[in-house]
Amino acid sequence: MPGTARLVRLGASVLLVGLAAVPAPAVARQLPDTYVVSRSPGVLPEGIAIGRDGTMYVSSDGTGALYRGNVRDPRLRPFRAEGVEGRPSTLGVHTDPRGRIFSVGGAELTVHDRAGRLLASRAAQDGPLGAPDLNDLVITKDAVYVTDxxxxxxxxxxxxxxxxxPLLPWLDIRSAFPQFPAQYWLLNGIVADEEGTTLLVASNGTEAVWRVDVATRETGHLDLGGASFGADGMLLRGRTLYAVLNYGAPSGVYIAELDEGLRAGSVTHRITGEPFDLPTTLARHGCRLYVVNSQNDEPPGKPPYTVSAIQDPVCERSENSRTYP
Structure with missing residues (x-):
């Protein structure tokens, strides 16, 4: 049972203690605007993570596979991850500072090293509505939090x-909004502040983002001025919240500036239309945002399946975000 599963140590022999520095080329060069995840039918990309060295991982909702590439190269390739061969769908994927790859699909959370070796696997328990469908995750210094x-x-x-x-139920978020029908919560993206003391959880069903105090589990609505904000994937940098919306508002990237307590804020940027094709989530590297084009509105979609890169409009760096030093 997940609740009584023996703790499994992530072996020190396969943990990465740091990411090797990447030598800079002598001359700056253009970075791609479009990355091809796969040309195979039915992949339907979903999640994305980019490490400090520019290594990119993208998950497949259609096949459960993981793909790996780099921000310098427009083509990704299959990432041979042990233990996910039979997983029909992989959604959220993130990396930690050691370079380990955390991903979720179905009822399973897995952790791999950069060679694809399986370090840990955890199964979630059934919830009040039945079998879990794990969607996204965030890694803090002392825990992994996963939405369902x-x-x-x-x-x-x-x-x-x-x-x-073990992966255990931690919060039934209906406690903050008991009058809302449970079957429509549809929890999606999740992010944490740098200290890991506050979580922001997106809900398609309520078209809102919910703020959770980790210590008390007190849950409240993130006030963004009353606009529909049923985000899919999200990214938090300081007090800047990046979100991908594809439900309840025009599809695209929305950026909000939040107050110090992450309780309220306002949307400052909306980037919709081209080049997105039902975007699901995003990652940030340098001064660029990398947005997954899922094509999940018309499955199985049409190859090639891609990630689009756009400039981060709130980036403070002065250099051209399309070049790599």
Whole structure:
């Protein structure tokens, strides 16, 4: 049972202690605007993560596969990750500072090293509405928090001394809004502040983002001026919230500036239309945003399946975001 599963230590022999520095080319060069995840039918990309060295991982909702590339190269290739061969769908994917790859699909959370070796696998328990459908995750210094599309539940796996604990139900988010029908919560993106003390959880069903105090589990509505904000994937940098919307508002990237307590804010940028094709989530590297084009509105979509790169309009760096130094 997940609740009584023995803790499994992530072996030190396969953990990365740091990312190797990448030598800079002598001359700056253009970075691609479009990345091809795959040309195989039915891939339907969903999640994305980019490490400090520019390594990019993209997940497949259609096949469960993971793909890997680099921001300098317009083509991704299959990432051979142990233990996910039978997983029909992989959604959220993120990396930690050690370069480990965390991903979720169905009821399973997995952790791999950069060679694709399986370091840990955790199964979520059934929720109040039945079997879990894990959607996205965020990694803090002491835990992994995972949203559940099929249940109004945030799951949590503790990280302690290199050990990943069992994945357990941590918060039934209906406690903040009990009058809303549970089957329509549709929990999606999740982010945390730098200290890991505050979570922001997106809900398609309520067309809102919810703020959760980790210590008390107190949950409240993030006030963004009353606009529909049922985000899919999200990214938080300081007090800047980046979100991909594809429901309840025109599809695209929305950027909001939040107050110090992450309780309220206002949308400052809306980037919609081209080049997006039902975007689901995004990552940031340098002064660029990398947005997944899922094509999930008309499955199985039409190859090639892509990621679009756009300039971050709030980036403080002065250099051209399309060049790599």
């Amino acid at each position: 599309w099929a249940n109004p539940v945030v799951h949590r796996a503790e990280i302690h001394g290199g050990t990943l604990g």
